[in-house]
Amino acid sequence: MKVTMVMKEFKGLTLDNNDELRIAGIVRESIVDGPGIRFVIFCQGCPHNCRGCHNPETHDFKSGYSCSIDKLVKAIDENPMLQGVTFSGGEPLCQSAGFLSLAKEVKARKLNLLIYTGYTFEVLSEMRKSNASLDELLNLTDILVDGPFEEEQKDLTLQYRGSRNQRVIDMKLSDEVNAPVLIDGDVSL
Numbered sequence: 779m780k781v782t783m784v785m786k787e788f789k790g791l792t793l794d795n796n797d798e799l800r801i802a803g804i805v806r807e808s809i810v811d812g813p814g815i816r817f818v819i820f821c822q823g824c825p826h827n828c829r830g831c832h833n834p835e836t837h838d839f840k841s842g843y844s845c846s847i848d849k850l851v852k853a854i855d856e857n858p859m860l861q862g863v864t865f866s867g868g869e870p871l872c873q874s875a876g877f878l879s880l881a882k883e884v885k886a887r888k889l890n891l892l893i894y895t896g897y898t899f900e901v902l903s904e905m906r907k908s909n910a911s912l913d914e915l916l917n918l919t920d921i922l923v924d925g926p927f928e929e930e931q932k933d934l935t936l937q938y939r940g941s942r943n944q945r946v947i948d949m950k951l952s953d954e955v956n957a958p959v960l961i962d963g964d965v966s967l
C-alpha cells in the first residue's frame with residue numbers, strides 16, 4: 779500500500795473529535811484481544827477493505843453509534859480486574875484524536891494499551907509526522923498489532939492476529955530504536 783494513498787484516505791475522514799468516538803460496540807471483559815483481562819472497544823469505520831475481513835459491519839463510517847469518552851472511562855472504571863484496554867476495529871487510527879483522549883485515561887490508570895490497525899508500522903511512521911494526535915497516541919501505545927488481514931496468509935494458530943503478515947509489536951522498544959521490535963512467542967504482561 780502506497781503511503782501517499784493512505785494519507786489521502788486518512789485526511790478524507792471526518793469522524794475524529796476529542797470527546798467522543800464512533801463505535802460498533804464494546805466487550806467489557808475479554809481474554810482473546812491481548813494479554814490479560816481487557817476492556818475492548820470496536821470502533822466504527824475502516825478504509826482498508828481487507829478481503830475476508832471478519833468484521834465487515836464495521837467498515838461503514840456512517841454506521842455504528844457515537845459514544846462519549848466519559849462513558850467509556852466510566853465503564854472501564856467499573857471493573858477493577860482489568861489489566862488492559864484494546865482499541866480494535868474498524869480502524870481505530872482513523873479516530874486518533876478521540877482515541878488519544880481515551881488512551882490518556884487508560885494510561886493514567888496504569889493499564890496496558892493494545893491497538894489493532896490495518897496500517898503497517900512503516901506507513902504509520904510517515905503518517906505520524908504530520909498528525910500530532912496520531913503521534914501522541916502511538917507514543918502511549920504498549921502493543922501494536924499492525925497490517926491488513928491477508929486471506930492468503932490466514933493462520934488460525936496465531937496469537938492475537940489473523941494472518942501471518944500481521945505483527946505484534948512492542949511499541950516502547952520500537953520507539954527507542956525507531957524500527958518495529960516484534961514480540962515473539964507468548965505475549966504476556
Ligand code: SF4
Pocket residue numbers: 824825826827828831832833834836867868869895896925926927
Ligand atoms: S483492517 Fe481490520 S476491520 Fe479493517 S478491513 Fe482489514 S480486517 Fe477488516
